[in-house]
Amino acid sequence: MNRHAPIPSLHPAGGATSDADRPVLSARSIVYSYGNTPALRGVSVQVGAGEIVAITGPSGSGKSTLMLCLAGVLQPDAGDVEFRGRLVSDASESERSALRRSDFGILFQFGQLVPELTAAENVALPLLLSGVKRKAAITAATTWLDRFGVADHAASRPTEMSGGQVQRAAAARAMVTEPSVLFADEPTGALDALAGEQVMSQIVRVARESATSVVIITHDATVAAYGDREVVVRDGMIDHARDGIGS
Amino acid sequence: MSTGHVLMGLLAAGGRHGYDLKKAHDERFVGARPLAFGQVYATLERLQKKGFIEAVEIERVDGPDRTVYRLTDAGRADLAAWVGDVEPPAPFVANPFATKATIALLVGDADLASRYLRKQRAAHLDRMREYTRVKTDPSTPMSEVLAADYAIAHLDADLRWLETALDRITALHHPLTTESDDIS
Numbered sequence: 273m274n275r276h277a278p279i280p281s282l283h284p285a286g287g288a289t290s291d292a293d294r295p296v297l298s299a300r301s302i303v304y305s306y307g308n309t310p311a312l313r314g315v316s317v318q319v320g321a322g323e324i325v326a327i328t329g330p331s332g333s334g335k336s337t338l339m340l341c342l343a344g345v346l347q348p349d350a351g352d353v354e355f356r357g358r359l360v361s362d363a364s365e366s367e368r369s370a371l372r373r374s375d376f377g378i379l380f381q382f383g384q385l386v387p388e389l390t391a392a393e394n395v396a397l398p399l400l401l402s403g404v405k406r407k408a409a410i411t412a413a414t415t416w417l418d419r420f421g422v423a424d425h426a427a428s429r430p431t432e433m434s435g436g437q438v439q440r441a442a443a444a445r446a447m448v449t450e451p452s453v454l455f456a457d458e459p460t461g462a463l464d465a466l467a468g469e470q471v472m473s474q475i476v477r478v479a480r481e482s483a484t485s486v487v488i489i490t491h492d493a494t495v496a497a498y499g500d501r502e503v504v505v506r507d508g509m510i511d512h513a514r515d516g517i518g519s
Numbered sequence: 520m521s522t523g524h525v526l527m528g529l530l531a532a533g534g535r536h537g538y539d540l541k542k543a544h545d546e547r548f549v550g551a552r553p554l555a556f557g558q559v560y561a562t563l564e565r566l567q568k569k570g571f572i573e574a575v576e577i578e579r580v581d582g583p584d585r586t587v588y589r590l591t592d593a594g595r596a597d598l599a600a601w602v603g604d605v606e607p608p609a610p611f612v613a614n615p616f617a618t619k620a621t622i623a624l625l626v627g628d629a630d631l632a633s634r635y636l637r638k639q640r641a642a643h644l645d646r647m648r649e650y651t652r653v654k655t656d657p658s659t660p661m662s663e664v665l666a667a668d669y670a671i672a673h674l675d676a677d678l679r680w681l682e683t684a685l686d687r688i689t690a691l692h693h694p695l696t697t698e699s700d701d702i703s
């Protein structure tokens with residue numbers, strides 16, 4: 273459970289593991305519409321093991337929709353999504369939900385903690401759902417709250433915490449199962465600069481230590497700059513302006 | 520930036536000679552232009568005339584003689600006043616991007632301007648990523664973290680402008696008013 277050893281923080285871009293060339297997640301030509309509103313118009317992206325990919329783009333360009341398709345929450349109208357060579361886009365809802373529980377962590381802009389539970393119970397929840405004993409789950413939850421700087425609030429309910437503290441607890445909850453892929457949609461949108469920095473640098477540190485892939489959706493360049501790579505979505509398609517520059 | 524006050528600041532913790540001050544400055548303010556020795560000595564002379572620093576001893580090691588300076592009470596008071604003064608906010612910094620985008624619109628079209636702006640955006644983000652690595656490295660000294668924060672904030676301001684400029688030029692490209700234009 274404890275993979276939280278100090279690590280050097282200067283990493284070569286693109287993830288340091290040898291598996292990095294084999295994508296963990298890959299989407300091919302996905303198309304998605306909400307009724308008559310096209311949101312994705314043929315998007316292909318790949319995410320390597322341990323790679324941190326920032327998905328950026330203007331409001332309404334399709335970033336969140338892309339994330340939901342990658343995470344198996346939405347099923348694309350066309351195209352497919354593969355996780356470790358398994359077709360996610362064709363799987364049944366129950367298979368996809370099992371996959372989300374075992375391999376994916378999802379973090380939204382507004383923490384979405386269960387209001388009746390304490391912060392520690394909220395963070396322990398995903399472990400309890402996968403059968404971990406209560407005591408062990410709470411211990412792990414407390415460790416994760418500590419990593420995100422909110423251990424003092426372990427016994428607080430969400431209504432007794434600030435927006436930033438709730439968000440940090442939500443980050444702890446998304447990471448507590450040590451997922452293969454963490455999806456974060458505007459994870460620091462509600463935080464000030466230093467709280468945002470703490471959440472982002474902790475996510476990056478954990479991702480580096482455990483080769484967790486991270487997909488961060490953001491319109492904030494200072495958040496995107498934590499990524500190894502940026503994928504720009506414009507108007508439901510990938511913007512290839514970057515091709516030919518830098519790495 | 521007032522070189523005199525920066526040097527006095529470096530003298531605040533104890534006496535130093537000019538050579539040492541130059542080295543201390545360049546090490547601490549990594550983002551700043553390195554000081555020239557001539558500038559350091561000229562500034563020290565000026566500060567001494569004003570009574571803000573005084574020569575306390577001549578250090579004679581194996582090289583040339585080096586005068587060690589110390590901050591006077593008057594210098595300390597002037598330094599404290601300077602630290603409390605605001606710097607003039609400078610909203611207009613050089614903006615080569617707007618110039619280039621405008622020229623791109625003149626010689627080409629919205630597409631050329633948009634291509635340039637998108638590439639510029641990507642290059643800016645690459646730079647920001649480097650500063651982010653420096654900033655989040657636990658071994659980076661505070662002075663460098665502060666300099667990186669500053670660089671990131673400036674790049675971010677450029678990036679916001681680039682994004683807005685792109686939106687404007689895209690709107691020019693696909694006029695939102697097409698339908699109403701048809702009616703008129």
Ligand SMILES: Nc1ncnc2c1ncn2[C@@H]1O[C@H](COP(=O)(O)OP(=O)(O)OP(=O)(O)O)[C@@H](O)[C@H]1O
Nearest residue numbers: 306309310311330331332333334335336337338491
């Ligand atoms: N539940 C929904 N029902 C109908 N249309 C939707 C829904 N969710 C998103 N859309 C539409 O799909 C398009 C893409 O939306 P999406 O939420 O993916 O954009 P986004 O890039 O995440 O934007 P933002 O930065 O504002 O969060 C938009 O035109 C949006 O209006």
Ligand SMILES: [Mg+2]
Nearest residue numbers: 335336337457
């Ligand atoms: Mg969104």
